[in-house]
Amino acid sequence: MADRRRINGPVGATLPPVYDSPPPSRNRAENAEDAIRKIFLKTGVTPSASGSAYLELENPNATSPSNTSLKLTCTVHGPRALPRSAPFSPHIILTTHVKYAPFATKQRRGYLRDSSERDLGVHLETALRGAIIADRWPKSGVDIIVTVIEGDQDRNAPENQRDDGWDTMNVLSGCITVASAAIADAGIDCVDxxxxxxxxxxxxxxxxxxxxxxxxxxxxYYKIYAACCIAYLPTRDEVTNIWFKGQLPGADVMLYNNMVERSLIACRNANRVVVMALKNTINPEQEVS
Structure with a gap:
């Protein structure tokens, strides 16, 4: 006898029907130089945590569910008192943890964190430490856990295609944005x-x-020469973390400064989504676009 209280999903993978013709491919570098991919951000997705948020990036060239986009979820636990055996700290102890799901990338990830995930955690901690008002909670700790559900990779690429890890820059950018929304959802005081x-x-x-x-x-893109990821406080006009990777032709300083300025534009665009998501948390009737 079938269990009528439970809806069982299909055994194999399924694809939703597509009734419209695929959209024409577009080059965002030519059509909108100052535009970023559309961001979906929602807070309060994990009721058991003090604060939580979910972030997803739109793939503008997606014609089927097999094309990937970045999907992140963040949970904040705390602030909570440290153990009695811990030494006194006049400010809050921030702990960040970034982990890829085993199925997040083309190569299956292990259950233990590797060097790239530890590096992402260090960069995330540096970016958030400049925003949190740490002296509000002496001898307290807060844990920020970011899970990468789907990495920003092309799963349809050939197996022998070279992977230089450029997608980690977008992953770090998403981790900073989603963690900021989760911290605000947890009610932790921040300067911005x-x-x-x-x-x-x-x-x-x-x-x-x-x-x-x-x-x-x-x-x-055919080739990526260099990339720059920045964590930015728009209201205070401060940079809390910067990560530059790659080599510029001729070590051009002006080109480097231009990349930093363009990164700040991307930060301002992402910050608008964070502000709208937090406003939607207060007023659920307002839609976030």
Missing amino acids: TVAGGVAALVAKDATSPPSIVLDPAVAD
């Missing part, structure tokens, strides 16, 4: 909402000159 943004020096094909784009989708 921190947002992450990425700018990269890319080449569309083998003959095109390098150009700077915001929020690059790695699979859309």
Whole structure:
């Protein structure tokens, strides 16, 4: 006899029907130089945590569910008192933990954190430490856990395609943004909402000159020369963390400064989504776009 109280899903994988023709591919570097991919951000998705948030990036060239986009979830536990055996601390102890789900990337991830995940955790802690008012909670601790449900990779790429880890820049940017929303949802006092943004020096094909784009989708470009990820406090106009990767042609300082400025534009765009998501938490009737 079937259990009528439970709806069992299909055994195999399913794909939803697509009734419309696929949208034409578009190059965001040409059509909208200062635009980033659309962000879906929602707070309060984990009731058992003090604060939580979920972030998802839209893939503008997606024609089927097999094309990937970035999906992150963040939970905040605390502030809570440290053990009696812990030494006295006049400020809050911040602990960040970034972990890929085993199925998040093309290569299956292990259950223990590797070096790249530890690096993401260090960068995330540095970015958030400049935003939290730490002296409000002496001898207290807060744990921020970010889980990468789906990485910003192209699963349809050939197995022998070289992977230089450029997608980690977008992952760090998303971790900063989603953690900022989760911290605000937990009611932890901050000087400002921190947002992450990425700018990269890319080449569309083998003959095109390098150009700077915001929020690059790695699979859309022929080559990526360098990328810059910044954590930014828009209201205070302060940078809490910067991570630069790659090499610039001729070590051009002006080009580096231009990449930093473009990264700040991406941060401001992402911060608008964070502010709208927090407003939607207070007023659920207002939609977040």
